[in-house]
Amino acid sequence: MxxxxxxxxxxxxxxxxxxxxxxxxxxxxxxxxxxxxxxxxTVEVIEDGTTIGLDTAFIVFNRPSYPGLSAFFDELGVPVLAHEGGFNMFDLDTGVEFGTLEFDLPEHEIVERYPESFLGIWRDAQRFHAEAPRHFLRKQAEFGLGAYLDLHGYSEAFKRGFVVQLATAVWSIPPELIWQMPASTFIAFFMAHDAEGLGGRSVAWHTVQGGxxxxxxxxxxxxxxxxxxxxxxxxxxxxxxxxxxxxxxxxxxxxxxxxxxxxxxxxxxxxxxxxxxxxxxxAVRYNTSSCLLHTDEAVLSKDRARWRSWNFGTVTTDGQSRAWPVYHLNQLQDLNARQDYFVTLDCPIEVAPDKVIKRITYSHPIITxxxxxxxxxxxxxxxxxxxxxxxxxxxxxxxxxxxxxxxxxxxxxxxxxxxxxxxxxxxxxxxxxxxxxxxxxxxxxx
CATH class of the missing domain: 3.50.50.60 (FAD/NAD(P)-binding domain)
Known part of the structure; x- marks a missing residue:
């Protein structure tokens, strides 16, 4: 038998x-x-008689960083769509916003158009993308991310206004756990996915058609x-x-x-x-995240023109700075939908109850x-x-x-x-x- x-x-x-x-x-x-x-x-909803698949966790992949999964999809004949990428970061306290487009601008335009606080972040990001891969290849980044950033003199503004947002979205962990992760793991993500991380500039992203x-x-x-x-x-x-x-x-x-x-x-x-x-x-511990699938645009920038596939918000609540990611599924999944759909993780902004589609709890390994x-x-x-x-x-x-x-x-x-x-x-x-x-x-x- x-x-x-x-x-x-x-x-x-x-x-x-x-x-x-x-x-x-x-x-x-x-x-x-x-x-x-x-x-x-995938949560499937009906809009105008058409079924729309809304992904709530795994959403995108690219062939260089997902070789086994890509081959698996090819064998199965899974239909995929090209994903343009792009991110936007917005601070509800200061009103400052920046994202994929800003990192394509020359420094003199940043100086002319943005406050000094963002200029520091922009410069640190440019330096990080230039220096960090060398440290990775020389095995000079195999210790904690917080210690690595301090050792190389990165500003608090860069750490809180750039690193935290990306890390909370990619690894689904709260800010206080980010600094424990290996710097090499954080750097490897950018090396594998492109300098913007989720920006889609040098790597072709894809999403599964239908979710x-x-x-x-x-x-x-x-x-x-x-x-x-x-x-x-x-x-x-x-x-x-x-x-x-x-x-x-x-x-x-x-x-x-x-x-x-x-x-x-x-x-x-x-x-x-x-x-x-x-x-x-x-040795592997887990962090639990509260995932919300909804239609409430209150969690995003007020400027709709700045919405991107990946959005990262910051706000001070109860004297503490809070960061959260917002996935705009219409852009991420190239949805042909009348309604805007969002996924947020551990979001401090209250979402209208009548706009909630589903609440889901996910656990992710904490990479230390x-x-x-x-x-x-x-x-x-x-x-x-x-x-x-x-x-x-x-x-x-x-x-x-x-x-x-x-x-x-x-x-x-x-x-x-x-x-x-x-x-x-x-x-x-x-x-x-x-x-x-x-x-x-x-x-x-x-």
């Missing part, structure tokens, strides 16, 4: 692993939520696995000749191998007797120097167990240890987990059981 493999977690890491194994094993995919896709989470749910549906059709939704797995235990998986509903089944493609903390909470290499992922250091040994977790791990807290092997936390990193981890599953099943000590191993313990009790 065919080998049985369970994939626990149906985000891109789990879908990637399942896709690789689709012709090699009988697959069962477990997902604690009532939908498949994880951060590929990321389009690729999820195509992947599921190609995989053809049995889906177990809305029933969280509560225990996974490697029993030597098989792995037992138990769910909240009381189901218990045995598999030849399991891919545990959840967040690191979730994996350790359900994995019995992890190996030392698996236990090491406890400890997590980056872990990347040198993290793939050892694929040895010595029938349970293999996958998730965006692994780096992409083809892109290096600073490519963590992205859709590409998660996809790559799924590919590597599938490769490790094959090794488990091909092990000469692998002991094949009879068909009884596929029965649940509930059935055996009967």
């Amino acid at each position: 065919p080998n049985r493999v369970a994939v626990i977690g149906a985000g891109i890491a789990g879908l990637s692993a399942a896709y690789q194994l689709r012709d090699e094993a009988e697959l069962v995919i477990y997902e604690r939520n009532d939908y498949v896709g994880g951060h590929a989470n 990321s749910v389009t690729y999820v549906r195509k992947a599921l059709a190609a995989i053809g696995a049995e889906l177990r939704l809305d029933d969280p797995v509560v225990a996974v235990e490697d029993l030597g000749h098989w792995v037992e998986v138990r769910t909240l509903s009381g189901s218990s089944e045995r598999y030849d191998s399991v891919v545990l493609s959840t967040h690191a903390d979730q994996a350790l909470s359900i994995l019995g007797n992890p190996t030392p290499a698996q236990q090491a992922i406890e 120097c400890e997590v980056r250091d872990l990347q040198s040994s993290i793939y050892r977790a694929h040895s010595g167990s029938r349970v293999l791990l996958a998730g965006s807290y692994f780096h992409s092997k083809s892109l290096g240890p600073d490519q963590i936390g992205s859709h590409e990193a998660a996809f790559s981890s799924g590919v590597e987990a599938a490769r490790a599953v094959r090794a488990v099943l091909a092990d000469p000590q692998f002991s094949r059981r009879d068909h009884a191993h596929s029965k649940s313990t509930q059935e055996e009790a009967l």
Whole structure:
């Protein structure tokens, strides 16, 4: 009989692993939520009789920085659209705004048209884009971002008015956690995505036509696995000749191998007797963000002409400076829509209740120097167990240890987990059981 493999977690890491194994094993995919896709989470609305897919987490990709994911989309025949890019930063306290266009201007125009406070940010940004890649290549940036910026004399205005906004959008973490991340990881993002980060000047961005749910549906059709939704797995235990998986509903089944493609903390909470290499992922912590999909333009600049795909606001509330990203989905996804649609993360501006479409909570790995250091040994977790791990807290092997936390990193981890599953099943000590191993313990009790 065919080998049985369970994939626990149906985000891109789990879908990637399942896709690789689709012709090699009988697959069962477990997902604690009532939908498949994880951060590929599209909310579909009806406007004038037409269905519009609104992405709320994963939205854009480019081929140089997402090689595995791009090839995956090509294989599946996923339709994609070109995305122009562009960002705008606006400070509600000072009224100062700047973005992609300003960084294309010569310095004398900045001096003539903008306040001194922005001139400092502009100059620091130009210096950062010129110097930081050299520091990265010389391995002179493999320590905390806050310490790196201080060492090289960057201004508080640059840190608070540029770095914070981009980092909160890209890694979905609050400002107080940004300074802990490795400077090399922050720099690598710009090197891979272009000097404007999300500006789309030198890298061709794309978005999935119809929303990321389009690729999820195509992947599921190609995989053809049995889906177990809305029933969280509560225990996974490697029993030597098989792995037992138990769910909240009381189901218990045995598999030849399991891919545990959840967040690191979730994996350790359900994995019995992890190996030392698996236990090491406890270094990965998570930040929870409040995501709001809505139609309230109050969260954006008052000047509509300045709206871009990526918008970053700053305002002082209760004596504290707060930053938040606003994704203008109409531009990001090239929507043919009458209504404007926005996604905000941890936004301090009150959104009118009647304009809220959906509230969603997301968790993202916090990329610290400890997590980056872990990347040198993290793939050892694929040895010595029938349970293999996958998730965006692994780096992409083809892109290096600073490519963590992205859709590409998660996809790559799924590919590597599938490769490790094959090794488990091909092990000469692998002991094949009879068909009884596929029965649940509930059935055996009967």
